[in-house]
Amino acid sequence: MSLIDADDLSRLLSGQHTDPFGVLGLHEVDGQLVARVFRPGVAEVEVIDRKTGRRAARLERIEGEVFAGAIPRRKKWFPYTLRMTEGTETWVEEDAYGFGPVMGELDEYLLGEGTHGHLWTALGAHVMEHQGVLGTHFAVWAPNARRASVVGNFNGWDGRRHLMRRRGATGVHEIFLPGVADGDSYKYEIANGDGALLPLKADPVGFGAELPPRTASVVRDLRNYDWNDAGWIAQRGKAHAIDAPISIYEVHLESWRTVPEEGNRPLTYRELAAQLVPYAVDMGFTHIELTPISEYPFGGSWGYQPVGMYAPTSRFGSPDDFRALVDAAHQAGIGVIIDWVPGHFPTDSHGLGRFDGTALYEHADPKEGYHPDWNTLVYNYGRAEVANYLIANAKFWLEEYNLDGLRVDAVASMLYRDYSRKDGEWVPNKDGGRENLEAIDFLRRMNEQAYAAQDGIMTVAEESTAFPGVCARTDAGGLGFGYKWNMGWMNDTLRYMAEDPINRRYHHDKMTFGLHYAFTENFILPISHDEVVHGKGSLIGKMPGDDWQKFANLRAYFGFMWCHPGKKLLFMGCEFAQIAEWNHEQSLDWHLLENSAHAGVQTLIRDLNTLYRETPALHGLDSKAEGFAWIDGGNANDSVFVWTRQGADGEPVLVVVNFTPVTHHGYRIGVPRAGHWNERLNTDAPLYGGSGQGNPGGRTADPVSAHGLDHSIEITVPPLACVVFTSSDAKAGS
Known part of the structure; x- marks a missing residue:
């Protein structure tokens, strides 16, 4: 009887055997049970009966690291272990080839x-x-x-x-x-x-x-975490509804805050649970959005080039540590969204690229499988196993980590085959068009399965084009997202704010154009990390004028944003007017809060979030045209904008924004109701670092027509400021 075939032996020694379970372990050969073991670094191998603890056989070294031997008086498989000896040491090991399959x-x-x-x-x-x-x-x-x-x-x-x-x-x-x-x-x-x-x-x-x-x-065991967030999970659907106030604080965990005493290391997940979560609560945000936490090799990618799609980055702790952060947020009433990157992946040799020697996850043709903007590879969404891998990953984060939403990165790059490509550098779809039909189908199925998997979650698209129906239902031909970032609004309004106030009259439409399409999708107004990096400077650095005017411009802009239709997103540091451009390698400049101007901006954001949450008119009809009405959207000469917001309860809010440093006294504005109008918030208040111009005690409407309305109020419009009024004891105007 031959203990092992010569070809099997050769392939085992070279590590090229394609059927190791057919050779190693216990096998019947010519009516006799034979054990074969591949084990480097030992001198002797013995087979031990697990039930009796007795030796069943001593194996002989056949060649190199391969040991084999017949098991006397045995013809059937039995549970066993292996006793190894090397020098004076002896120990027992289990044999991996003594176990059957696990997968069903x-x-x-x-x-x-x-x-x-x-x-x-x-x-x-x-x-x-x-x-x-x-x-x-x-x-x-x-x-x-x-x-x-x-x-x-x-x-x-x-x-x-x-x-x-x-x-x-x-x-x-x-x-x-x-x-x-x-x-x-x-x-x-x-x-x-x-x-x-x-x-x-x-x-x-x-x-x-x-x-x-x-x-x-x-290896990480995900089985035994004890969640304590059932109360949040049960009601989060209401917190994500289109009529809910949603104000998101976007955070890059590595640079939010560091520990100077320990070499400026970033905070751990559990330290963030103790510091970031209370801060978000204090500031009045409803959600935290994390830049990608799927494991990524290059810190300079900020997580947007992930390799470990199913692994929370180890930079801040273990998977259960990350769960503790999510759990703490939920217990504090804060939702957690992560940036999710199914659009591309890096070329690192240990990653998905040519995973089994072929273009497995990516397209083989670089015109489809290579992304020129980021030097990355593009997933082959048309391959069922690849789409399954990504859709399951979306569900994984929602189910295993109780996350409340996914903000899908770079959706536009997925939707179009010619994205950032010149003629001749892309492959048309089967119909000859530029749309990536496979990616569109993937996004629809991802949204369908994500929403079906967990009640009350949200998905958000970072989509910068006019692709129709991003937030429409998939059965109506849409992509099925819950929300979409309003990139057009962000670009237009920041370009306007960069203008000197004397020139803003010529760019008035940049602040009004967004209202032409504001209700075509469920929009989030994003001031994200992308606006404060790569030479773009900080948010306050975009503002013109001297220091006072820069801060006043920023406060007015925040007032404009929080009173404009659409949910809100603000990147960390912007809430206290960080001066330096964001640097992912160092902490935010928290010491700036020792300065009253920076502390004033932070206080304003806190108060804007409070006003936004407590005032249905500012969020209840965000996605419906009846929730917004211009009173005066055409005063380009003064760069003054006046509008009302209205909620389902019918209680209106009046918003007046002045984007010049000129104070207007006796400025008459039409109002939709008689009665008294209270000044609820004024970004020019001394509390925020302003000059203190305003309307203390509010104003009572006069039966004087203005702006096509029967009643009006005469107010002081502060310089570079946003003023918000609410009506009290008011009666509908005739």
Whole structure:
């Protein structure tokens, strides 16, 4: 009887065996049970009966690291362990090839079909008990690989040690490794179709990662976190409705605040739970939005070039530490949104690029699979398994981390095949057009499945074109997003604010044009990180004039923004008028709050958020034209804008904004109601750093017609300021 075939022996020694489970472990040969073991670094191997603890056989070294031997008086498989000896040391190990498959037929079928709604429960690294033994099950999709193996700190990173079992036509490789536990580092060693080894790959569905610049995946057990946010989850749907006040604080965790005493290290997730969450509550924001936290190798990408789509970055702690941050926010009544990047991925060798030696996740043709703007690769949305990978990832964050929403990055780059490409550098769709039909279908299915998976969540599109129906229902031909960033409003209004006030009369339409389309989508008004980086300067740095005017301009702009239709988003640091352009490598300049002008802006944002939340007219009809009416939108000479907002309760709010440094006394404005109008907020108040011009005690409407209305008030319009009035004891005008 031959203990092992010569060809099998050669392929095991070279790490090229494509069916290791057919050779290693216990097998019947000519009516006799034979054990075969591949184990470097030992002198002797013995097979031990797990039930009796007695030796069943001593194996002989066949060649190199391969040991084999017959099991006397045994013909059937039995549970066993391996006793190893090297020098004076002896220890017991489990044999990975003594365990059967973990993945079930249904998982295999759904993976092959590209419809596995919980793909992360089948692929990746899962700590579990299998056949009575604790360990970790690994599974990876690599259909064009000749073989795949798990390497890590538990096997000396030797790709010959744990060759994986291939699961039929799905292209999935799996293995259960006894003894591997939470915290162990690993990668996949993959040989392409020709047998050549690829660079070691991180797990596409890995739940954890090493601290950069190291790039291995880390086994993480996600099973046992005890959530305490049921109250928030039960009511969050109301908090995300189009008639709800939504004010989002966008945060880059690494640079929000650092610890100077410890080398300016960033805060951990749990420290952020104790500091960021109370700050957001105090400032009156309803949500925190995090720049991408999926593991990313290059800090300068701010997370927008992720490699570990299923792993919260290890820069700030473990997955459970991140859960603690989300949990703390929810318990404080704050929603948590993350930026999600399904549009492209980096070319790092340990990432998804040519994962099994072929263009697996990306398109093979660079005209479709390479993104010239970011030197990244583009997902092949038309491949069922790739779309499944991404859709499941969206659900993963919502289900495993109780996140409240996903802001989908760079949607415009996904929708159009010619995005940032010249003629001849892109491939038309099947109909000859520029639309990426596969990406459109992917986004629709992602939204459908995300909203179906978890009640009350939201999805948000960063979409900079006029693509129709971004927020329309998918069954009506839309993309199915809950909200869309209003990039046009942001660009137009910031260009206006950069103008010297004397020239603003010539650009008046930049502040009014957004109202022509304000109700075509469910818009969020974004002042995001993109507006304060790459040489664009800070938000206050965009404002013209001397220091006083810069602050006054910024306060007026914030008043304009908070009273304009649309939900709100503000990037960190803007709320206290950070002077320097945002630097992702250092903390915000919190010391500026020692200056009254900066503290005044912060107080204004806090008060604007309070007014916004407490005043239905400022949010209840954000997406409906009947919630807004111009009183005077055409006074370009004075650069004054006057409008009303109205909620479902019928109570109006009057907004007056002056974008020149001229104070207007006795300025008459038509109002929709008789009665008294209270000055609720004035950005020129001394509390905020203003000059104190205004209308203390409010004004009572006169039966004098103005702006086509029967009643009017005569007010002082402060310089570079926004003033908000609400009516009290008012009666509808005739």
